[in-house]
Amino acid sequence: MDVPPFIIVAIDGGAASGKSTSSRILSDRFNLLHVDTGSFYRAITAEFLRLGVDAADLPAVHAAAARLRFGTRLNGRSAQMEIGGRVVLDADIRSRTVNDHVSHFAAIPEVRTALLAYQRGQADVARSHGFRGLVMEGRDIGSMIFPQADFRFFLHADPAERARRRAREGQQDSIAERDRLDSSRKTSPLACPPGATSIDTTHQSLDQVVELMATPIAHRLSAA
Ligand code: CDP
Secondary structure (H helix, E strand, O other), X not given: OOOOXXXXXXXXXXXXXXXXXXXXXXXXXXXXXEEEXXXXXXXXXXXXXXXXXOOOOHHHXXXXXXXXXXXXXEEOXXXXXXXXXXXXXXXXXXXXXXXXXXXHHHOOHHHHHHHHHHHHOHHHHHHHOOOOEEEEEEOOHHHHHOOOOOEEEEEEOOHHHHHHHHHHOOOOOOHHHHHHHHHHOOOOOOOOOOOOEEEEOOOOOHHHHHHHHHHHHHHHHHHO
């Protein structure tokens, strides 16, 4: 009997572009492990802040990054990061302070390198738990982490619409500033990678955006 294909779906985009909600829906629909790499950068940021490490103090960042030990725990279909055996809670990583600092730490090449193998290793986590694949969201998934992914999507939306979405979630977030930092950094800047499918979500409902991604995925899985 043929082994069903293991598929990798990469979804990149700026803050509040709709990545997380649509990734979760695709994860449920196709039994894919959901991996939110933004939560990893947020978790590292919360840990650096807890340790009193300043993003401007590069030697201290490098030393702290080298000491981090990561693990993964499953929360339903989502991968949750553990640092030093402790699971990192959502409440601790969605704070205003983390929002303000995360892009500064994420721009440091050694921080990105510290996460590279861990992020790629999520494919093994998905395989070993019997998922059909993985849907990974972030800023550099289709360009750097999984450039050979079966599907690569890039979501974007007007800044005003994205700010409205974040406000509706009750969050204070420096979206414009994070986007500026994320797009202008030297290492793995936020950009639509060549060959990825770009989707403007400004005037589309969540259902419409999900269908644009789900249709080719369903086609691939049913053809297998
Ligand atoms: O959810 P939201 O779109 O606000 O952001 P996020 O996905 O939680 O990511 C938080 C921050 O982590 C981003 O602003 C980036 O600075 C950084 N990040 C990154 O550099 N590379 C990734 N693959 C994912 C996130």
